[in-house]
Amino acid sequence: MQINFEDERPIFVQIADGIEDAILTGAFEESGQIPSITELSVSYKINPATALKGISTLVDEGIIFKKRGVGMFVAPGAVSKLRDKRKELFFDHYIKKLIEEAKKLGITNEEILGMVERGYQE
Amino acid sequence: MNGIEINDVTKTFGDTLALNQVSLTFEPHKIYGLLGRNGAGKSTLLNIITNRLFADSGQVTIDGLSSVENDMTQGLLYLMSEKNLYPESMTCNEAFKWTKQFFKDFDLDYALNLAKQFKLDPRKKIRSLSTGYTSIFKIITALSVNTPYVLFDEPVLGLDANHREMFYRILIEKYSDNPFTAIISTHLIDEIANLLEYVMIIKNGEILVNESCETLLSKGYSVTGTIKHVDTFIADKEVIGEDVLGGLKTATIIGPINKSTLPDGIEITNLDLQKLFIKLTNEE
Numbered sequence: 001m002q003i004n005f006e007d008e009r010p011i012f013v014q015i016a017d018g019i020e021d022a023i024l025t026g027a028f029e030e031s032g033q034i035p036s037i038t039e040l041s042v043s044y045k046i047n048p049a050t051a052l053k054g055i056s057t058l059v060d061e062g063i064i065f066k067k068r069g070v071g072m073f074v075a076p077g078a079v080s081k082l083r084d085k086r087k088e089l090f091f092d093h094y095i096k097k098l099i100e101e102a103k104k105l106g107i108t109n110e111e112i113l114g115m116v117e118r119g120y121q122e
Numbered sequence: 123m124n125g126i127e128i129n130d131v132t133k134t135f136g137d138t139l140a141l142n143q144v145s146l147t148f149e150p151h152k153i154y155g156l157l158g159r160n161g162a163g164k165s166t167l168l169n170i171i172t173n174r175l176f177a178d179s180g181q182v183t184i185d186g187l188s189s190v191e192n193d194m195t196q197g198l199l200y201l202m203s204e205k206n207l208y209p210e211s212m213t214c215n216e217a218f219k220w221t222k223q224f225f226k227d228f229d230l231d232y233a234l235n236l237a238k239q240f241k242l243d244p245r246k247k248i249r250s251l252s253t254g255y256t257s258i259f260k261i262i263t264a265l266s267v268n269t270p271y272v273l274f275d276e277p278v279l280g281l282d283a284n285h286r287e288m289f290y291r292i293l294i295e296k297y298s299d300n301p302f303t304a305i306i307s308t309h310l311i312d313e314i315a316n317l318l319e320y321v322m323i324i325k326n327g328e329i330l331v332n333e334s335c336e337t338l339l340s341k342g343y344s345v346t347g348t349i350k351h352v353d354t355f356i357a358d359k360e361v362i363g364e365d366v367l368g369g370l371k372t373a374t375i376i377g378p379i380n381k382s383t384l385p386d387g388i389e390i391t392n393l394d395l396q397k398l399f400i401k402l403t404n405e406e
Contacts, residue, residue: 007392008390008391008392010336010340011316012336037298038294038295038298038299041294041298042291042294042295044316045287045290045291045294045313045316045317046316046317047153047294047316047317047318047319047335048294048297048298049152049319050316050319050336104386
């Protein structure tokens with residue numbers, strides 16, 4: 001997980017996105033424990049309030065749950081929940097940008113489809 | 123009322139106006155950055171809060187009580203200052219014991235543990251310590267006093283990069299375990315920017331910025347591109363700084379980003395606290 005301080009996204013969003021990525025790749029498993037607020041703050045040298053804000057968004061979405069006095073865990077079913085959420089964002093985040101850049105370069109619809117095919121085969 | 127409240131404080135030294143009608147509040151359990159160039163008035167402010175200097179006019183209250191000549195409020199504060207106030211022939215061990223006499227919540231075991239982590243031999247005399255280790259000795263004391271308000275004036279002076287990292291790490295751990303108000307005055311802004319919840323910038327004895335770090339940094343952005351592109355883009359915007367390198371130009375803008383009107387050939391980056399600080403405090 002990487003925090004890029006020049007990124008357009010605020011740091012708390014990057015923390016939440018980074019944990020989501022780790023859950024999607026299996027680095028944090030469902031029902032497994034994730035680092036505490038203190039550990040996150042210390043390793044990224046960020047204010048604990050910032051780390052807490054990032055985690056809270058995941059708690060609100062039901063991706064992470066807290067066990068009082070024990071720590072924070074990945075909720076069962078978090079992976080499929082995250083996949084659904086990311087799929088919804090996929091068009092906005094990737095396809096729109098792809099088409100924008102393609103138009104700039106004069107790449108046609110057919111050419112893109114060809115490239116997508118090639119990408120899947122590689 | 124909780125927190126440190128500074129109300130309309132003015133302080134002069136001869137002809138020099140060090141603080142000009144400064145009003146500020148430091149809330150409990152937050153980490154503040156007190157930033158300013160040399161001579162801006164940071165240390166004067168910290169010294170007035172802790173009663174080492176007296177304001178010409180205005181009031182300072184700690185948890186609602188006046189700070190002037192008040193042992194009770196002064197017991198709530200600890201200032202780690204540039205000056206060393208312990209007799210120089212004292213060893214660190216003795217200094218820790220004396221600190222315990224004045225601050226009943228001083229945690230000696232914790233201090234000795236930190237000394238071990240920093241490899242400071244507490245049997246050494248304070249006088250014999252290098253600049254870096256003098257700072258380390260003062261940091262250890264400040265982190266062990268357990269007062270609700272701890273003021274750090276240039277805590278990382280002379281510290282190497284490893285020791286600075288250790289200080290930031292221990293500060294976060296300490297703050298997470300047992301929240302307190304930390305007011306940190308430093309010139310190494312980049313290193314500490316993300317640790318701060320609030321930022322206060324002093325310039326020529328006046329408060330220029332007093333805001334949450336996140337709000338402050340979301341107030342503007344930087345754009346980079348060819349001179350022509352950037353000039354067109356910034357024509358109707360509030361620009362606080364411009365840099366040109368060859369045919370490329372970077373401009374720092376205050377105002378909301380409107381991504382839908384973003385022209386081609388312009389790249390956007392976030393504001394960074396150190397760059398913003400430099401732009402705001404440069405004397406033109």
